[in-house]
């Protein structure tokens with residue numbers, strides 16, 4: 001698992017027929033207060049946890065799992081991951097955390113047809129994605145975790161409770177599926193998605209100084225050109241209504 005910078009580690013997704021979200025671990029290992037961002041797709045939890053162990057990270061130091069959002073390709077591996085790190089808390093934006101506690105899986109699957117495909121493909125029973133959420137994020141928090149500061153920004157549009165995590169000192173942005181490399185953005189046709197909201201969210205992200213972009217899929221970028229987010233927004237703006 002490559003180290004991006006001190007305190008930020010990357011486990012690439014292993015896409016199959018369906019995409020597997022990238023996972024990240026944030027926090028200085030010496031703090032013993034690490035956070036795992038987005039477990040990934042069903043069946044990929046053990047791969048992710050094994051990769052983290054191979055990096056020399058002690059599993060008992062993983063204190064929490066933070067979701068950028070709760071789509072199937074990000075949360076599918078959570079039950080497997082929870083078996084390996086049962087002590088880890090689950091932190092989710094409240095707009096997706098409250099449905100998760102009630103077993104409302106509309107955000108997880110995004111659309112009914114996809115739900116049926118996944119349930120057949122992975123032999124998943126309805127209600128599998130019901131979780132106890134230990135902390136419901138609101139957006140606007142400044143988290144001190146792993147001896148680092150991470151700002152939580154609520155950036156809806158791809159899903160209701162999408163968040164990004166931003167570490168200002170090293171200009172690191174973890175935007176989930178809202179923004180990718182190569183001027184791509186997240187889809188906005190699923191349950192709870194909204195083009196206008198996505199536009200506003202990209203505008204907010206464009207105000208941050210970002211050098212290292214760590215999205216949910218595809219390439220990570222270590223030297224993001226200045227003005228990248230704004231350029232991306234301008235390209236997509238006509239479609240974001």
Ligand SMILES: [Zn+2]
Nearest residue numbers: 021073177216
């Ligand atoms: Zn995704």
Ligand SMILES: [Zn+2]
Nearest residue numbers: 069071158177
């Ligand atoms: Zn998504």
